[in-house]
Amino acid sequence: MKILVCITNVPDTTAKISFTDSDTKFNKAGVTYICGPYDDYALSRAVELKEQSGGTVTVLNVGEADSEQVIRKCLAIGADDAIRVNCEPTDSYFVAQQIAAIASQENYDLILMGRESIDFNGGVVHGLVGEMLGIPSLSPVMKLDIDGKTARITREIEGGKEDIEATLPLVLGCQEPIAEWKIPNMRGIMTARTKPLKVVEPTGDDLTVTRKFELPAPKGAVKMIAADEVEKLVDLLKNEAKVL
Amino acid sequence: MSVLIFVELDNGAIKKSSLEAVFYGSEVAKAQGTSATVLAIGASSDSELSKAGNFGAKKVLHANDSKLDQANIQAYASVLSAAVEKESASVIVLAKSSLGDAVAARVAGKLKASIVSNITELPDLSSGFKVKRSIYTGKAFAVVEMLSDKKILAIKKNAVSPVETADSAQIEVFTPEVSEADFTVKITGTHKASGTVSLPEADIVVSAGRGLKGPENWGIVEDLAKALGAATACSKPVSDLDWRPHHEHVGQTGIKVSPNLYIACGISGAIQHLAGVNSSKVIVVINKDPEAPFFKAADYGIVGDVFDVLPKLTKAIEASK
Numbered sequence A: 001m002k003i004l005v006c007i008t009n010v011p012d013t014t015a016k017i018s019f020t021d022s023d024t025k026f027n028k029a030g031v032t033y034i035c036g037p038y039d040d041y042a043l044s045r046a047v048e049l050k051e052q053s054g055g056t057v058t059v060l061n062v063g064e065a066d067s068e069q070v071i072r073k074c075l076a077i078g079a080d081d082a083i084r085v086n087c088e089p090t091d092s093y094f095v096a097q098q099i100a101a102i103a104s105q106e107n108y109d110l111i112l113m114g115r116e117s118i119d120f121n122g123g124v125v126h127g128l129v130g131e132m133l134g135i136p137s138l139s140p141v142m143k144l145d146i147d148g149k150t151a152r153i154t155r156e157i158e159g160g161k162e163d164i165e166a167t168l169p170l171v172l173g174c175q176e177p178i179a180e181w182k183i184p185n186m187r188g189i190m191t192a193r194t195k196p197l198k199v200v201e202p203t204g205d206d207l208t209v210t211r212k213f214e215l216p217a218p219k220g221a222v223k224m225i226a227a228d229e230v231e232k233l234v235d236l237l238k239n240e241a242k243v244l
Numbered sequence B: 001m002s003v004l005i006f007v008e009l010d011n012g013a014i015k016k017s018s019l020e021a022v023f024y025g026s027e028v029a030k031a032q033g034t035s036a037t038v039l040a041i042g043a044s045s046d047s048e049l050s051k052a053g054n055f056g057a058k059k060v061l062h063a064n065d066s067k068l069d070q071a072n073i074q075a076y077a078s079v080l081s082a083a084v085e086k087e088s089a090s091v092i093v094l095a096k097s098s099l100g101d102a103v104a105a106r107v108a109g110k111l112k113a114s115i116v117s118n119i120t121e122l123p124d125l126s127s128g129f130k131v132k133r134s135i136y137t138g139k140a141f142a143v144v145e146m147l148s149d150k151k152i153l154a155i156k157k158n159a160v161s162p163v164e165t166a167d168s169a170q171i172e173v174f175t176p177e178v179s180e181a182d183f184t185v186k187i188t189g190t191h192k193a194s195g196t197v198s199l200p201e202a203d204i205v206v207s208a209g210r211g212l213k214g215p216e217n218w219g220i221v222e223d224l225a226k227a228l229g230a231a232t233a234c235s236k237p238v239s240d241l242d243w244r245p246h247h248e249h250v251g252q253t254g255i256k257v258s259p260n261l262y263i264a265c266g267i268s269g270a271i272q273h274l275a276g277v278n279s280s281k282v283i284v285v286i287n288k289d290p291e292a293p294f295f296k297a298a299d300y301g302i303v304g305d306v307f308d309v310l311p312k313l314t315k316a317i318e319a320s321k
């Protein structure tokens, strides 16, 4: 089985978000970058499937050169090779176009990615890629088993989940508990250094442009209420906050 | 040129978040000097669908083929694309949800439309077409210009406060061709909690963390939620430990909610938890540790034991009704 895993290079979940250049650029100073947590689930499941039944796992990142540290980590976790499309990923349609262009050159059985990136939280790239390739797309996927050409999938829906049967090839947006996050071991880290990482140039245009960033208004001070005065809280929620 | 709004049905009724989308789309139509049309897919009634008129839509297209009763992403995307073509729509609006996102993404692929998700307010049409979206899981916003002719906007809960009118919408049966090729994905089973309030749709959310000590103690959380007509939610470790189902997990790696009121009980307020709840209008935190980081993100706080405070709070709410 040939699996393509698309990953994002994103600020870690505890990163302090700020902007420079009159709020037009993300401030990378002091920020640690990670592989998106949802993408990490996708990669972990891909590596498990390879361990079970053979095949290859290729990692694809649409991103700039500073993504390479995160790409190497994915190779250390068990991917065989990697491709980076050299550009700044800001527009969902554009990113999907890059992925579809790569995917259409090879016959991948599965294209896995996270349900959404944790920087722009779009959650639409898997659907776009599926449509561009003319194959089904499903998200968020919390369980995935493969039996020959058949995929058995559990997808989260509002207030529950549904069981799905579909035929490969498929594009899937993943989330927990599809697999346990994997940590690279020493041998993985050593071999990752020499695994192939191909860089290609992008095609097509952005359909959206980010003009400006903003931070939310700072939160006012918290109003504390004594534990034996819950009636006061009810009164405040009713008459001050007006949410009851 | 017109605005088309895709609404989701829940047992035939238009979802509340979708009615917000109808209002949003109608406001955009007004600003552009055009009209708003709604597309509803699946079984419903004319009296239910005409509600879209109260929120500003002039017309409702109703695609009611029984093949479409089960939400099928590809088939729904084909129907929505056909409606876009029929109405020569240039702006497509829908409420952000797991179905909405999936359908919208495929439609964007079909139409080469720009797509922006998590939109938090009406667009700025003063020069170009600019929308504001929530990014970094609620930690910032981006103002994005949409450049293509066709634009798809997925809006976040509470992006607008709808004003209802007595206007009605004209309902038209819509029967686009649906191809068998759209039905290769088979849904073989659905497991859905019944009788509970939907978490992404809820105006009030009562959420609990590891401070509850074990699944057997959730009665006090459910009682409070019931008194408030609220949905229940939980922190990640609680769903990891299987104390609660996964679809209740909120935060960075779970559901993102933006209710009017979020009540956090026995949750420490880790940054990854806050990421999923920080766009709630009002946050109440109940925690026995006065140093719990959640208090810094709260509007109201009680330092106390959940086992003592929650039953008292439930009683006080019942008494105030």
Ligand SMILES: Cc1cc2nc3c(=O)[nH]c(=O)nc-3n(C[C@H](O)[C@H](O)[C@H](O)COP(=O)(O)OP(=O)(O)OC[C@H]3O[C@@H](n4cnc5c(N)ncnc54)[C@H](O)[C@@H]3O)c2cc1C
Binding pocket: A013, A037, B208, B209, B210, B211, B212, B234, B235, B236, B237, B238, B249, B250, B251, B252, B253, B254, B265, B266, B267, B268, B269, B270, B271, B272, B273, B276, B286, B287, B288, B289, B292, B304, B305, B306, B307
């Ligand atoms: C990449 C990544 C993603 C993550 N994503 C998420 C996510 O999406 N959502 C999420 O929630 N977490 C997420 N986490 C985990 C997060 O960091 C925290 O570990 C988690 O939120 C803590 O859950 P908790 O507050 O329930 O438990 P704890 O941190 O153990 O806190 C329990 C709290 O209960 C209080 N308490 C105990 N007993 C009582 C009592 N009797 N009465 C009142 N209060 C009491 C304690 O004072 C404490 O503050 C993520 C972590 C990582 C690394």
